[in-house]
Amino acid sequence: MAKTLFDKVWDSHVVKSLEGGQDVLYIDRHLIHEVTSPQAFAELEKRGLPLFRKDQMVATPDHNVPTKDQHLPIQEALSRQQVDKLIENCEKHNVELYGLGHPFQGIVHVIGPELGITQPGRTMVCGDSHTSTHGAFGAIAFGIGTSQVAQVMATQCLLQSKPKTMRIIIDGELKKGVLAKDIILYIISKLTAAGGTGYFIEYAGSAIRSLSMEARMTICNMSIEMGARGGMIAPDQITYDYIKGREFAPQGEKFEEAVAYWETLKTDEGATFDQEYVFPAQDIEAMITYGTNPGMGIKLNGNIPGLIEASNKESFSKSLKYMGFEPGESLLGKPIDYVFIGSCTNSRIEDLRIVADYVRGKKKALNVNAMIVPGSKQVEKQAKAEGIDKVLEEAGFELREPGCSACLGMNEDKVPAGAYCVSTSNRNFEGRQGPGARTLLASPLVAAVTAIEGKIVDINEYLN
Amino acid sequence: MEKFEKVTSAAVPLPIEDIDTDQIIPARFLKATSRDGFGDNLFRDWRFNKDDSPKEDFALNDDKYSGEILVAGRNFGCGSSREHAAWSLYDYGFKVVVSSFFADIFKGNALNNGLLPVQVSEPFLQELIEAIHQNPSTEISVDLVAQNITFNGKSEAFDVNPYKKECMLNGYDDIDYLVNIKEEIEAFEASRTVY
Ligand code: SF4
Numbered sequence: 001m002a003k004t005l006f007d008k009v010w011d012s013h014v015v016k017s018l019e020g021g022q023d024v025l026y027i028d029r030h031l032i033h034e035v036t037s038p039q040a041f042a043e044l045e046k047r048g049l050p051l052f053r054k055d056q057m058v059a060t061p062d063h064n065v066p067t068k069d070q071h072l073p074i075q076e077a078l079s080r081q082q083v084d085k086l087i088e089n090c091e092k093h094n095v096e097l098y099g100l101g102h103p104f105q106g107i108v109h110v111i112g113p114e115l116g117i118t119q120p121g122r123t124m125v126c127g128d129s130h131t132s133t134h135g136a137f138g139a140i141a142f143g144i145g146t147s148q149v150a151q152v153m154a155t156q157c158l159l160q161s162k163p164k165t166m167r168i169i170i171d172g173e174l175k176k177g178v179l180a181k182d183i184i185l186y187i188i189s190k191l192t193a194a195g196g197t198g199y200f201i202e203y204a205g206s207a208i209r210s211l212s213m214e215a216r217m218t219i220c221n222m223s224i225e226m227g228a229r230g231g232m233i234a235p236d237q238i239t240y241d242y243i244k245g246r247e248f249a250p251q252g253e254k255f256e257e258a259v260a261y262w263e264t265l266k267t268d269e270g271a272t273f274d275q276e277y278v279f280p281a282q283d284i285e286a287m288i289t290y291g292t293n294p295g296m297g298i299k300l301n302g303n304i305p306g307l308i309e310a311s312n313k314e315s316f317s318k319s320l321k322y323m324g325f326e327p328g329e330s331l332l333g334k335p336i337d338y339v340f341i342g343s344c345t346n347s348r349i350e351d352l353r354i355v356a357d358y359v360r361g362k363k364k365a366l367n368v369n370a371m372i373v374p375g376s377k378q379v380e381k382q383a384k385a386e387g388i389d390k391v392l393e394e395a396g397f398e399l400r401e402p403g404c405s406a407c408l409g410m411n412e413d414k415v416p417a418g419a420y421c422v423s424t425s426n427r428n429f430e431g432r433q434g435p436g437a438r439t440l441l442a443s444p445l446v447a448a449v450t451a452i453e454g455k456i457v458d459i460n461e462y463l464n
Numbered sequence: 465m466e467k468f469e470k471v472t473s474a475a476v477p478l479p480i481e482d483i484d485t486d487q488i489i490p491a492r493f494l495k496a497t498s499r500d501g502f503g504d505n506l507f508r509d510w511r512f513n514k515d516d517s518p519k520e521d522f523a524l525n526d527d528k529y530s531g532e533i534l535v536a537g538r539n540f541g542c543g544s545s546r547e548h549a550a551w552s553l554y555d556y557g558f559k560v561v562v563s564s565f566f567a568d569i570f571k572g573n574a575l576n577n578g579l580l581p582v583q584v585s586e587p588f589l590q591e592l593i594e595a596i597h598q599n600p601s602t603e604i605s606v607d608l609v610a611q612n613i614t615f616n617g618k619s620e621a622f623d624v625n626p627y628k629k630e631c632m633l634n635g636y637d638d639i640d641y642l643v644n645i646k647e648e649i650e651a652f653e654a655s656r657t658v659y
Pocket of ligand 1: 062063107108109128130343344345403404407408425426
């Protein structure tokens with residue numbers, strides 16, 4: 001029978017199926033970080049259970065870490081305690097930990113791929129919803145709650161109902177200045193923040209195939225923002241080239257064997273999906289969000305919808321009131337106070353190159369506070385090797401040290417109440433970047449242009 | 465996990481759509497390393513002003529409303545996988561959340577923590593909210609055994625995964641089950657080719 005990519009990977013990991021539709025799903029790799037793991041370790045200890053397969057786990061602190069002076073002890077007591085707890089738990093249970101200062105430390109979803117831990121055909125989980133990022137390699141990867149973190153620690157398995165499948169096809173050539181972030185913001189604006197709930201999504205089509213691994217990760221990363229458990233892209237030569245030679249990638253002959261297997265991970269001709277959408281690449285333009293969920297996105301030069309178009313007027317009005325915007329208005333010309341470039345959506349080397357290329361020889365607007373935070377130590381190192389830090393410095397920016405940072409403001413990096421922030425992260429929820437902060441999601445290119453101009457502009461007029 | 469069979473109580477209405485986990489429990493309260501005390505910060509920024517005084521117009525601060533049931537707009541619990549959202553609702557005293565649509569991960573987390581997500585049709589939800597607004601002490605009954613929710617003589621059936629229902633009724637969880645099939649998991653590991 002013709003199978004989808006998703007079916008192939010899922011079916012090869014089913015230990016057994018229970019009556020009532022639950023599968024016992026085997027998990028190949030388990031990533032952990034400081035926020036969602038302490039209660040899971042405690043649960044195991046309470047029950048007297050050992051870790052089942054510690055060699056299939058990797059830990060790193062990312063959510064709480066400062067992005068300046070990482071060599072010094074963490075100032076904020078609660079953050080420090082949580083990071084210390086992670087170190088303590090990993091030492092006690094012998095789990096591989098890339099702690100602060102380690103050359104491999106970074107945001108879990110950035111380090112998994114760059115270390116070659118993320119591979120096609122694998123199942124991967126983490127107590128973090130943006131685990132969907134790893135699906136860009138043709139892996140089944142999804143976020144789990146802390147009880148499930150404990151389950152995987154204890155048994156390397158999860159009880160799961162098989163999700164429905166959806167395919168989103170983007171065909172054709174992308175317009176100039178349109179990046180992966182715009183593609184995914186466009187899709188979510190069409191499908192809404194709940195449109196993918198219950199589904200696992202495969203992204204396909206010529207526009208997707210043409211994307212780099214970094215760009216594919218940006219797309220899969222935000223699958224959760226339409227409610228989907230995860231997103232996937234079938235592996236191809238671009239995937240193999242990215243993985244080859246990385247720390248934990250198969251080496252030599254083993255690599256060739258792996259590629260032969262990875263080649264089979266494609267949706268078969270004639271396989272069916274529960275839901276399918278097709279969007280022409282030509283329709284997609286640079287995007288920005290105006291509201292408090294990622295589905296509230298418009299073309300950068302478009303208008304906020306009118307009240308009349310809103311499905312739920314109460315929620316729509318509440319959202320616009322929070323943002324300080326009016327129904328029907330344009331965002332062009334709105335002054336911006338903060339620009340955040342970072343997060344597991346857009347903090348990879350390619351993102352930093354896009355920003356550096358644009359700001360080279362220009363100066364940051366005086367009214368803008370900018371935070372540029374690399375996704376990992378390796379990204380930071382690479383950026384320095386390429387002189388990106390210098391380019392940024394000359395334009396009035398500063399490259400910080402890696403972590404989640406202002407994506408969710410668990411460390412010192414926050415946006416103050418009422419301030420507007422154009423952010424390359426993935427969530428514009430109320431208070432996400434700090435209590436009262438107003439977030440507008442956009443691509444790294446839009447963020448870079450905004451930082452220079454100090455306000456929202458139509459980037460088409462600024463691209464040569 | 466505590467056993468769950470039936471809850472009968474008044475409800476707190478929160479008829480807002482797309483309530484995300486950052487609203488349920490803002491990230492800055494996720495720094496604890498134990499599961500206790502999250503109820504204090506449930507809906508923190510909607511519930512309290514900056515000076516920690518309660519916001520009068522928020523339903524949880526309104527004396528009219530009480531009970532173990534939260535009634536919310538569609539797509540409840542979207543956003544992050546933080547189980548702290550389920551812990552904080554439960555710790556605050558809710559046993560049931562009623563909505564016309566739940567985000568996946570939230571639903572799973574709730575079920576793993578003895579908090580029952582009850583998905584009803586949109587018209588039923590609207591009638592229920594209307595009834596609570598008219599009479600805040602409207603008694604609502606959620607019966608897991610019979611899988612139905614009832615108020616003012618109106619009733620609707622709801623779905624729940626049969627395995628999860630067993631777990632909730634008996635107060636046990638997935639980890640108990642998985643630990644018991646360890647040999648099968650090991651046999652599976654031995655049988656597969658890993659690249
Ligand atoms: S960068 Fe943001 S979205 Fe990504 S893992 Fe960190 S907090 Fe979560």
